[in-house]
Amino acid sequence: MRQVFRGAVLLLLLLIVVPAPANAQQEQPPLVRVGTEGTYPPFSFHDPGTQELTGYDIEVVKAIAAKAGWRLEFVETQWDAIFPALDASRIDLIANQVSRNPERAAKYGLSSTYTYSRGVIVRRTGDQRISSIADLRGKTTAQSSTSNWAKVARDAGANVEAVEGFAQAAALLQQGRVDAIVNDNIAVLDYLATTGSKDVEIAGDAGQSGSEQVLALRQADSALLSQADQAIAALKADGTLRGISQKYFKADVSVENGGAADLSEGRGPRSTWDVLASTAWPMFVGLVKVTIPLTALSFAIGLVLALLVALARISPYKVLSGLARAFISIIRGTPLLLQLFIVFYGLPQIGLKFPPFTAAVVAFSLNVAGYAAEVIRSAILSVPRGQFEAASTIGFGYAQTLRRIVLPQAARTAVPPLSNTLLSLLKDTSLGSVVLLTELFRESQLAAAESNEFLALYSFAGLYYWVICVALSAGQKRLETRLNRYVIA
Amino acid sequence: MTDIRIEVTGLHKSFGSLDVLRGIDFTTPRGTSTVLLGPSGSGKTTLLRSLNALDTPDSGVVRIDDVSVDFSALPPGKAGRAESARLRAQSGMVFQSHNLFPHRTVLQNLTEGPVVAQKRPLDEVVGEARTLLDQVGLADKADSYPHQLSGGQQQRVGIARALALKPRVVLFDEPTSALDPELVGEVLAVIKDLASEGWTTVIVTHEIRFAERVADQVLFLDGGVIVEHGTPGQVIGDPREERTRRFLRRVLDHG
Numbered sequence: 109m110r111q112v113f114r115g116a117v118l119l120l121l122l123l124i125v126v127p128a129p130a131n132a133q134q135e136q137p138p139l140v141r142v143g144t145e146g147t148y149p150p151f152s153f154h155d156p157g158t159q160e161l162t163g164y165d166i167e168v169v170k171a172i173a174a175k176a177g178w179r180l181e182f183v184e185t186q187w188d189a190i191f192p193a194l195d196a197s198r199i200d201l202i203a204n205q206v207s208r209n210p211e212r213a214a215k216y217g218l219s220s221t222y223t224y225s226r227g228v229i230v231r232r233t234g235d236q237r238i239s240s241i242a243d244l245r246g247k248t249t250a251q252s253s254t255s256n257w258a259k260v261a262r263d264a265g266a267n268v269e270a271v272e273g274f275a276q277a278a279a280l281l282q283q284g285r286v287d288a289i290v291n292d293n294i295a296v297l298d299y300l301a302t303t304g305s306k307d308v309e310i311a312g313d314a315g316q317s318g319s320e321q322v323l324a325l326r327q328a329d330s331a332l333l334s335q336a337d338q339a340i341a342a343l344k345a346d347g348t349l350r351g352i353s354q355k356y357f358k359a360d361v362s363v364e365n366g367g368a369a370d371l372s373e374g375r376g377p378r379s380t381w382d383v384l385a386s387t388a389w390p391m392f393v394g395l396v397k398v399t400i401p402l403t404a405l406s407f408a409i410g411l412v413l414a415l416l417v418a419l420a421r422i423s424p425y426k427v428l429s430g431l432a433r434a435f436i437s438i439i440r441g442t443p444l445l446l447q448l449f450i451v452f453y454g455l456p457q458i459g460l461k462f463p464p465f466t467a468a469v470v471a472f473s474l475n476v477a478g479y480a481a482e483v484i485r486s487a488i489l490s491v492p493r494g495q496f497e498a499a500s501t502i503g504f505g506y507a508q509t510l511r512r513i514v515l516p517q518a519a520r521t522a523v524p525p526l527s528n529t530l531l532s533l534l535k536d537t538s539l540g541s542v543v544l545l546t547e548l549f550r551e552s553q554l555a556a557a558e559s560n561e562f563l564a565l566y567s568f569a570g571l572y573y574w575v576i577c578v579a580l581s582a583g584q585k586r587l588e589t590r591l592n593r594y595v596i597a
Numbered sequence: 598m599t600d601i602r603i604e605v606t607g608l609h610k611s612f613g614s615l616d617v618l619r620g621i622d623f624t625t626p627r628g629t630s631t632v633l634l635g636p637s638g639s640g641k642t643t644l645l646r647s648l649n650a651l652d653t654p655d656s657g658v659v660r661i662d663d664v665s666v667d668f669s670a671l672p673p674g675k676a677g678r679a680e681s682a683r684l685r686a687q688s689g690m691v692f693q694s695h696n697l698f699p700h701r702t703v704l705q706n707l708t709e710g711p712v713v714a715q716k717r718p719l720d721e722v723v724g725e726a727r728t729l730l731d732q733v734g735l736a737d738k739a740d741s742y743p744h745q746l747s748g749g750q751q752q753r754v755g756i757a758r759a760l761a762l763k764p765r766v767v768l769f770d771e772p773t774s775a776l777d778p779e780l781v782g783e784v785l786a787v788i789k790d791l792a793s794e795g796w797t798t799v800i801v802t803h804e805i806r807f808a809e810r811v812a813d814q815v816l817f818l819d820g821g822v823i824v825e826h827g828t829p830g831q832v833i834g835d836p837r838e839e840r841t842r843r844f845l846r847r848v849l850d851h852g
Contacts, residue, residue, distance in 0.1 A: 497651055498696035502710030502762060503686055512713065516700045594700045594742045 410476025439478025
């Protein structure tokens with residue numbers, strides 16, 4: 109039995125430590141991983157009925173793939189993580205209304221233009237202070253911080269409040285937390301049509317010139333880039349792009365001056381109950397398929413590591429205890445989000461690239477190890493010295509004493525604080541949403557971006573977390589009762 | 598010709614600048630009881646704990662049967678710990694505060710060492726353990742947890758746990774000091790039985806009257822040396838040294 113358990117733990121560690129091998133099949137068409145927000149309607153969003161990823165950019169890139177003979181895999185992430193993901197080779201191409209600008213042209217391989225549009229300034233309805241780009245000086249706007257629109261706003265002298273997508277920006281503007289938004293004309297029209305909002309309005313154009321949107325690739329992938337360019341040219345020639353554009357915007361945005369986009373029909377506002385009903389299942393799937401396995405696996409591995417770190421910490425060997433102390437100090441002294449980013453975006457730069465789920469397990473289990481190690485250490489030290497002596501007089505060695513005498517008693521002390529660690533971990537896995545994991549919280553974000561039902565969706569996601577936490581707390585209580593049976597008469 | 602079971606030669610031990618043992622020599626014949634007497638701080642507990650290397654002397658030799666450890670030549674690290682463990686395996690120990698394993702039943706407390714450390718077959722060990730529990734009058738408590746027992750019962754389990762190891766020597770570190778007065782008698786009775794059954798015992802105690810009855814040999818320690826040794830009649834009944842007399846007067850007045 110113990111052998112089986114050991115084998116299982118070893119196998120797990122191997123699976124996690126050994127990065128998945130690159131797909132080496134030559135025969136199949138090339139697999140192109142496309143990074144997109146999934147929260148930027150009408151370009152990239154989830155159809156509320158089917159939950160499928162769709163939108164203008166999605167259909168365009170699918171048409172390109174059909175022409176160029178690519179297989180596609182969509183990777184959804186928020187805007188500010190898209191270029192880092194491209195740099196770290198987690199994706200090969202960005203299809204998310206990337207505006208062409210000199211900085212990007214210098215660093216990335218940019219395709220020919222597939223969307224011509226213009227930036228507009230959005231204000232609260234009737235706010236006369238803001239009517240042109242010049243009025244943004246000294247005001248605050250809400251933007252994805254690394255977007256081209258953020259650059260436009262900054263250049264105009266605005267303070268930029270960083271947000272994760274247009275829906276969030278619109279919410280901040282409506283709530284009066286920012287003064288304006290600079291964004292794409294089409295995105296704004298879509299928002300106004302979908303929400304039926306009368307609280308915000310378009311104040312005017314953001315600057316004279318229009319903007320051109322392109323696909324972004326790594327500069328080194330020149331073959332992929334020329335395939336994309338050829339495909340775009342062909343799709344323009346055969347009218348496919350015009351067709352997609354007409355479907356979404358009633359205008360052809362794939363050429364300059366192709367007419368004014370008209371989104372007044374919109375996708376139609378839905379009731380809060382409709383939104384919740386159609387999102388409850390995807391959130392549940394995110395909970396069961398990602399949140400819970402991620403929590404369980406990270407906690408199990410984290411505890412094993414924590415025990416080793418705790419033993420190193422109390423060992424008489426100075427080097428060992430020093431290393432353990434340093435590890436604990438680093439883990440507890442830095443933000444979990446930063447640790448996650450180091451594992452996910454940092455390590456690939458030195459050749460250690462893990463798939464998203466594995467990267468999250470690595471980061472979360474190391475974090476658990478740092479915190480739980482101190483809990484386990486103090487629990488071990490709380491076992492009376494006489495127990496260690498008695499164990500040694502009946503002939504036990506170090507490992508036997510630990511396993512059979514000390515740890516079972518230390519468990520009693522350690523269970524309440526370790527339960528706290530577990531509950532924190534469960535909730536912290538929501539950070540997985542920033543490393544391309546579609547877990548429970550990410551599902552609620554996706555739905556909120558499409559529907560603007562922030563309060564209802566985030567509350568509902570909270571309910572899921574809370575129910576699991578209540579169940580875990582009940583489990584903790586039973587475990588404590590069990591461990592207390594030999595001290596309470 | 599007597600068969601020497603314990604032989605201690607030239608034992609020294611200091612904690613920092615405090616010399617606790619300053620040259621201890623004695624022998625214990627097989628099947629006898631040796632009682633260590635002395636005021637607190639005299640070094641008697643340290644001496645007892647040196648016999649199974651729970652405390653490591655700085656120098657001197659301890660031999661129990663065929664296992665002999667020269668502490669001045671003890672190798673550092675793992676090898677030294679292995680040698681100490683070999684000496685420790687020769688004896689069983691009964692602690693002042695019993696140190697029973699609270700998460701194990703009474704029976705499991707007895708079987709743990711023989712089964713896990715000595716790797717003896719479980720059913721054989723369980724049989725012996727039940728006999729031992731019967732012997733200390735606790736046959737009906739086999740499946741209780743230690744916290745369900747009285748102090749005297751706990752200490753009797755502690756004694757049975759030491760015996761279950763089939764040790765060459767049984768060491769007692771003030772086995773009745775932590776007990777309520779009315780519980781002392783039942784524990785002393787068990788220890789006295791052991792002595793008459795032929796176990797070799799070394800006992801640190803403050804119970805002078807008990808020492809008189811049970812001991813074959815009494816060692817009186819003070820300031821880290823053996824001041825006086827002999828039969829109970831000699832050391833307790835007719836002490837030659839002033840230090841011994843002063844100690845006995847004080848203890849017997851209060852006792």
